[in-house]
Amino acid sequence: MAQTxxxxxxxxxxxxxxxxxxxxxxxYLIDLxxxxxxxxxxxxxxxxxxxxxxxxxxxxxxxxGEVVNFQADSEAVIVKGLISMLIRVLSGHSAAxxxxxxxxxxxxxxxxxxxxxxxxxxLLAMVKQMKxxxxxxxxx
Amino acid sequence: MDSLMDISNxxxxxxxxxxxxxxxxxxxxxxxxxxxxxKSVIEALSHYYxxxxxxxxxxxxxxxxxxxxAYELTRAKVRDFIxxxxxxxxxxxxxxxxxINLVAQTFGRSTFKAxxxxxxxxxxxxxNIVPWQMIAEETGAIIEVIPVDETGVLDLDAFINQLDEKVxxxxxxxxxxxxxxxxxxxxxxxxxxxxxxxVLIDGAQSVAHIDIDVQTLDxxxxxxxxHKLFGPTGVGILYGKRELxxxxxxxxxxxxxxxxxxxxxxxxxxxxxxxxxGTPNIADVIAFGSxxxxxxxxxxxVLMKQEQALLAYATEKLNAIPGLRIIGTAxxxxxVISFVVEGIHPQDLGVLLDKFGVAxxxxxxxxxPLMQRYGLVGTCRxxxxxxxxxEEIDRFIVALQRSIQMLA
Numbered sequence: 001m002a003q004t005x006x007x008x009x010x011x012x013x014x015x016x017x018x019x020x021x022x023x024x025x026x027x028y029l030i031d032l033x034x035x036x037x038x039x040x041x042x043x044x045x046x047x048x049x050x051x052x053x054x055x056x057x058x059x060x061x062x063x064x065g066e067v068v069n070f071q072a073d074s075e076a077v078i079v080k081g082l083i084s085m086l087i088r089v090l091s092g093h094s095a096a097x098x099x100x101x102x103x104x105x106x107x108x109x110x111x112x113x114x115x116x117x118x119x120x121x122x123l124l125a126m127v128k129q130m131k132x133x134x135x136x137x138x139x140x
Numbered sequence: 141m142d143s144l145m146d147i148s149n150x151x152x153x154x155x156x157x158x159x160x161x162x163x164x165x166x167x168x169x170x171x172x173x174x175x176x177x178x179k180s181v182i183e184a185l186s187h188y189y190x191x192x193x194x195x196x197x198x199x200x201x202x203x204x205x206x207x208x209x210a211y212e213l214t215r216a217k218v219r220d221f222i223x224x225x226x227x228x229x230x231x232x233x234x235x236x237x238x239x240i241n242l243v244a245q246t247f248g249r250s251t252f253k254a255x256x257x258x259x260x261x262x263x264x265x266x267x268n269i270v271p272w273q274m275i276a277e278e279t280g281a282i283i284e285v286i287p288v289d290e291t292g293v294l295d296l297d298a299f300i301n302q303l304d305e306k307v308x309x310x311x312x313x314x315x316x317x318x319x320x321x322x323x324x325x326x327x328x329x330x331x332x333x334x335x336x337x338x339v340l341i342d343g344a345q346s347v348a349h350i351d352i353d354v355q356t357l358d359x360x361x362x363x364x365x366x367h368k369l370f371g372p373t374g375v376g377i378l379y380g381k382r383e384l385x386x387x388x389x390x391x392x393x394x395x396x397x398x399x400x401x402x403x404x405x406x407x408x409x410x411x412x413x414x415x416x417x418g419t420p421n422i423a424d425v426i427a428f429g430s431x432x433x434x435x436x437x438x439x440x441x442v443l444m445k446q447e448q449a450l451l452a453y454a455t456e457k458l459n460a461i462p463g464l465r466i467i468g469t470a471x472x473x474x475x476v477i478s479f480v481v482e483g484i485h486p487q488d489l490g491v492l493l494d495k496f497g498v499a500x501x502x503x504x505x506x507x508x509p510l511m512q513r514y515g516l517v518g519t520c521r522x523x524x525x526x527x528x529x530x531e532e533i534d535r536f537i538v539a540l541q542r543s544i545q546m547l548a
Contacts, residue, residue, distance in 0.1 A: 022162070022495050027546055030488075054487045054503050054518070075517065076485035077547060078492075 005097055008089045009105035016109035025110060026078070033080030036087075039073040050125050055079055057122055061133030067092050068137055070130060082114060082123050090130055098134035103127060145446050150527050153178040153434070157527060164497030167532045172317055172345060172476050172523035173501055175370045178434045184427040185372065196422055197396065197413075211422055214429035215412070221432050222362065223353040224379050228411040231385070232420055235376035236344040237267040239363030240311070242378055242415060243340055244271040246388040247361075248309070254280030257307045259299070259337070262288040262513055263316040263323070266506040268342045272311060286312070288513060292321040292468035300331060307337040314346035318505040318521065319468025320451075320476030322350070329358055338384070344368055348525070349447060349474045351440045354379050371431035372424035378415070385411050392417040443526040447475035450524040450533065457537045461544070467519050475524035478505075484547050486520045492546060496539035 003011070019025045043060035050057045055076035062069050070091045072083040089105065090098050106112055106123070114123040151157055154176045159166050168176060188210070194203035196211050212227075219227045233239045252258070258272050262285050276283050284302055287295045294312075303310075310332040315322050329339045340361040343352060347364040354362050359379070366375035380388075390397055390408050394417035399407040408414050435443070454477055458464055463482035480486065490502035503518040504511045511518060522536070 023542075023546065026492060026495065030546060055485050056517075076487040078488045 005089055005093055005101045012105050013108045029081035030077050032084040033077040036080050036084040039071045050122060050129050059129050063137045066094050068095055068098055068134055083126055086126060095134040095138035099131055147527055147529055154527055161497040162495050167498045167536055169522040170499045170501050171525040174367045175525055177370055180430045180434055181427045184430040185423055188423045188426050195419055207422055210426045214425050217429050217432045218377055222379060223355055229379055229382055231378040231412045231415045232425055233376040233378050234374055235365040236363050239376050239378035240268055241271045242391045243361050244275040246391050248275040250389055251308055252279040252281040256281040258283050259286060259302055259307055259310045261286040261294055261312045263510055264313055265317050268311055292319045292470045294323055303335045309338050311340040313342040315474050317345045318507040318510050319478045320473040321468060321470040322472040326357055349444050360384060366428040369431055370434060371428035374421045375424045375428050390414050394418045446526040447524050450528055451475040453530055454533045467514055478519040478521045480519050481544055486518045488547050489520050489543050492543035493539055498536050498539050
């Protein structure tokens with residue numbers, strides 16, 4: 001039985017619970033960013049750039065059978081770490097599941113500052129773009 | 141460093157500095173974006189709303205008179221601060237950007253003809269680019285750009301070649317917000333005037349650091365923002381030569397700016413009210429007067445000396461970090477340092493430094509053409525005010541080195 005979106009979020013929360021201070025959390029996040037699988041060059045296009053981020057962020061979604069898969073990249077490694085977590089949570093689920101997902105783990109792991117509505121933080125824009133893909137695929 | 145003043149009392153004047161951010165004592169190095177406010181400014185704002193709040197100029201009751209007197213007193217203080225000949229040449233706007241747009245939409249619209257040239261520099265903030273592009277599009281005027289060299293210094297030889305009788309306006313900043321270069325505006329103004337061009341100086345980044353004398357410099361237009369001079373946000377100043385302001389058509393129509401209105405026509409009020417339509421930002425203008433008092437009580441030269449000491453110290457410390465490159469190494473700079481670190485995106489450093497309690501600016505600093513000139517997407521920028529200390533720079537350097545280590 002595949003993990004649900006909630007299962008994966010709980011797993012991430014448990015992982016971050018192991019860290020005592022913010023520096024350890026961010027080192028882990030940076031590590032996740034560095035390990036994010038490379039995005040196929042063909043998808044690193046201007047159309048796939050997410051607006052509203054200080055660094056460039058590319059996101060591409062594809063529907064395979066019943067599930068949606070995402071790949072992404074960014075110039076900034078902390079942003080890559082954040083996307084890496086979003087991909088881990090949302091990729092491989094159905095469009096309906098992605099649309100309905102409540103991404104509570106962001107706050108639980110202490111990263112809610114990246115959801116702020118300032119021009120430098122693109123996490124909100126990334127979540128929105130992933131849900132937009134899901135919406136488009138669910139209409140097909 | 142014996143040239144440094146004792147800032148312990150000064151820091152106590154700025155309540156915002158005394159706080160913990162993300163578990164560390166705040167280090168505020170984003171003064172080029174906005175400066176912090178002394179207690180006297182905050183108290184003036186509060187006093188106005190508690191005691192004097194009233195609409196100005198029209199009312200004949202006591203509160204209206206108090207508010208009007210305080211409002212006009214700030215105008216007189218600004219006149220004195222920039223050594224303008226007369227208070228009616230001091231126009232209150234909402235900020236530097238609004239001042240530039242006002243000049244573009246009035247002076248520009250009534251002056252520029254197709255084929256005329258507007259000279260701006262490669263160092264400009266978007267606020268001193270876009271308003272000119274908008275009016276150029278409408279009038280058929282052409283924008284030309286004064287080039288900047290590798291170190292961030294404007295190419296005056298190129299400027300001299302660009303100056304011809306087609307140039308109607310030269311619009312340059314006094315100081316670059318992105319890299320700190322102090323431009324030779326006395327020379328720029330005299331060269332431009334020799335060719336019959338008018339000059340607008342964007343003083344947003346200079347007014348808190350350099351003594352300004354609009355008459356000695358023979359400025360045609362000078363614009364700046366109160367919030368970069370330890371005053372409130374939402375207040376700006378446009379200074380203009382009398383003959384220019386007098387000949388310019390009004391900008392916005394409404395109350396305050398009229399003498400008489402009938403449905404067959406309206407006569408406009410005199411300077412400065414012609415350009416101040418509507419109820420202005422009374423409270424913030426009044427509090428801005430307190431900011432000027434505060435700066436004058438120390439003296440711009442003393443403050444500049446403190447900032448230059450911080451600049452020299454931080455430059456030396458930053459240059460010692462492997463892989464770090466300072467962008468903008470002009471011989472004359474205010475206390476702004478832009479830098480990049482090999483292999484690291486500025487945003488990543490900004491996020492981590494914030495976790496250490498250090499506020500810096502990252503990105504293109506609203507100067508994308510300048511970033512493109514240096515082949516960069518952005519930089520990290522630290523900018524100091526006189527209330528910053530060497531000890532803060534030391535703590536910042538430790539936090540920066542740790543951040544680089546985490547990201548490498």
